[in-house]
Amino acid sequence: MGFYHPDITEESWKVLLDLNKRYSFILIGGWAVWLYTRALKSKDIDIVVDFEELALLRKEYPLAKNPRLKKYELKRGTTDVYIYVLHYSEFGIPPHLVASHVRSVEGFKVLAPEYLLVLKLTAAMNRELAAKGEKDRIDILSMLVSGSIDLRDFVSICGRNNLNGHLNFFERTVLRSQSEYASLGLTDLRKVRLFKERFSKELQAAKAYR
Numbered sequence: 001m002g003f004y005h006p007d008i009t010e011e012s013w014k015v016l017l018d019l020n021k022r023y024s025f026i027l028i029g030g031w032a033v034w035l036y037t038r039a040l041k042s043k044d045i046d047i048v049v050d051f052e053e054l055a056l057l058r059k060e061y062p063l064a065k066n067p068r069l070k071k072y073e074l075k076r077g078t079t080d081v082y083i084y085v086l087h088y089s090e091f092g093i094p095p096h097l098v099a100s101h102v103r104s105v106e107g108f109k110v111l112a113p114e115y116l117l118v119l120k121l122t123a124a125m126n127r128e129l130a131a132k133g134e135k136d137r138i139d140i141l142s143m144l145v146s147g148s149i150d151l152r153d154f155v156s157i158c159g160r161n162n163l164n165g166h167l168n169f170f171e172r173t174v175l176r177s178q179s180e181y182a183s184l185g186l187t188d189l190r191k192v193r194l195f196k197e198r199f200s201k202e203l204q205a206a207k208a209y210r
Contacts, residue, residue, distance in 0.1 A: 039142035
């Protein structure tokens with residue numbers, strides 16, 4: 001099961017391991033999802049740093065600044081590394097929530113799953129029709145299917161941060177997706193239908209609790 005060629009994801013993983021040895025960052029994006037779900041590997045690397053760590057990275061790498069998307073970029077072989085900076089980049093939620101909701105997963109500092117889901121939804125909404133948008137939707141579903149998401153916590157986060165659009169997009173993604181489930185190995189249509197029905201009930205219960 002894979003979305004990208006194994007050679008590409010293997011190189012990306014090696015780059016990520018190397019960066020993790022030498023820098024302090026919060027992992028987000030596809031690799032963060034993979035650490036929680038073990039579903040689809042990623043070809044890009046997405047990390048969050050503070051300004052101090054950004055300065056250390058700039059000493060070693062020729063970082064390209066992307067003012068429009070408010071992030072920095074570097075290339076390691078075929079791997080694109082996207083560097084988001086606290087109090088500069090836009091996450092869809094306040095930066096202090098990104099910095100303070102971190103878990104340790106296999107030696108990585110990883111954004112907590114409910115907050116990671118918010119960031120994934122932000123990306124998916126911005127590039128819904130692109131190829132990466134499909135990967136975003138698969139990642140979103142994989143987090144739900146794997147049991148990584150506490151729906152009550154996620155709904156509460158959306159409520160506190162005025163993210164009703166994210167919540168609606170999430171619900172629509174889960175209920176309308178078809179081929180994305182197959183990419184996760186869920187090809188039994190009856191099981192997918194039952195999964196969607198159970199999700200609807202659990203989501204409504206989470207909304208009622210809010």
